[in-house]
Amino acid sequence: MASKDSMFRQWNMLRLVPRAPLSITAAEITERLAQAEYPIDKRTVERDLKALESLFPLLVDESAKPFKWSWRRDGAIFSLPGMSVPEALTLTMVEQHLQRQLPPSTLDALQPHFSAAAQTLAAIDDRTQTKAWLGKVRSIPSAQPLLPAEVDEQCQRTVYDALMKDRQLKLHYQKRDGSALTVYEAVHPLAIVQKAGTVYLVCMFSDYEDARTIALHRVKQAEMLYLEARRKAGFDIDAFIAQGQFGIANGGEIRLQAVFARAAGEHLAETPLSKDQVLYSESADHLRLIATVPRTRALTWWLLGFGDGVVVHEPADLREEIKQTAQRMAAAYQDKS
Structure with a gap:
């Protein structure tokens, strides 16, 4: 029986073979596998390809050297359960650094991939170059770091979903002075901006046309309404930021x-x-x-x-x-x- 390392290597090898009329050579596969932390010689790749040819719809063009391999144009789509080490590294870093930028629905959809990425990295040696990368790279703020403001998870999910679907919101908002909750009956979401540890919702209220910002951690209750949100004519998030709303620019x-x-x-x-x-x-x-x-x-x-x-x-x-x-x-x- 093939070892676990051999199976991972062959899975990744199959993933590298493009559908005809595109093709790839054994030398190119060898190089790509080495980049994916599967160092192996070209002869082994050629032997694996010949063995896999009897199990999968692979084509080999032997009319000229180097031989070129393809997945049959009419071959069934085959989804392999594994992922490459570089893919696992990328997904792990996405999970670490983009949690607050991605909508919750997208994060939900990515959870199986995050889990698979963790399993893929756990299965390889800690000294492997790609896995070791996680312990070699850090991003630090230029200013004094602050702990992120605590955001209600369900409120964040509702606000992000409404922004993605262009739907109105009803929000219960706690102002900084700690006064009674303010209820906004018709909030039209325009954008999300993260600055340091705070996430802001850029929006319009009711029938007003001016764009405002509210801190997401002060939203205590959020309800997505079955009403289409208005879009501000000509609104551009980068231009809005440049106007000085977040201290980025304010005086030319x-x-x-x-x-x-x-x-x-x-x-x-x-x-x-x-x-x-x-x-x-x-x-x-x-x-x-x-x-x-x-x-x-x-x-x-x-x-x-x-x-x-x-x-x-x-x-x-x-x-x-x-x-x-x-x-x-x-x-x-x-x-x-």
């Missing part, structure tokens, strides 16, 4: 000029602030930055995060804003005892 573009302490600003030589950025030595210890950037709250917070490691020179209103903030901070830290 500015020509930023600032002097950084060298230790604070050196990273900008490798990760520029803008495509037109100019960065040069002001002195042995300082760098001058000139860049065209959007005027955003995020930009202000970023600059403040350097403390005395940066001095903004232009524009004047941004310089004044940071100056006043620094003065208030200094006053707050004065010892009043």
Whole structure:
């Protein structure tokens, strides 16, 4: 009886054979199997193909070398129960990183695939290059990480389903001040935006045309209505974000000029602030930055995060804003005892 490794290899081999008139050679299969963590020589692949030819609707073109293999054009569709190691890695990373972006119905449909991916990776050695990748890659936020806001799972499912199906919602919403629940009878969902640990629903209320945002974790009850949601004419989620609703942009573009302490600003030589950025030595210890950037709250917070490691020179209103903030901070830290 073939070993488990041999069976996995042969399953993946069959998955690589395209339906006629497309074809693949044994050498190409050997290379693809090696990429999928099944290193094997071409002679073994050729022997496997000859053995599988008697069991599956495979065709081999022996008119010229290298021989070319195909799945018969009229051959029955054959769905193999296994998945390749690269596919398992991809699905595992999707499960880890896209949980809050995908609609629950899609996640439900993917659960069997997530389980199969876990089983596929569990069946191979931890030292296998593809499996080891999971322990070698991390994505970390540039700002202080926050725990995600706790969202009611059923409310999230209802909101996402309504967005996908373009249906209206009835929402019971808890405002930040903790007052009594506000009931929105007709909510027209437009988009979902995730910023750091918070998920926002972009929507319209009742007959109003302006797009608003509400934090999904403050939705305490959600009901999808059997009424078609209105679509805002010309609505574009990227344009909406660029208008400054999430601190991405709010005051047009500015020509930023600032002097950084060298230790604070050196990273900008490798990760520029803008495509037109100019960065040069002001002195042995300082760098001058000139860049065209959007005027955003995020930009202000970023600059403040350097403390005395940066001095903004232009524009004047941004310089004044940071100056006043620094003065208030200094006053707050004065010892009043």
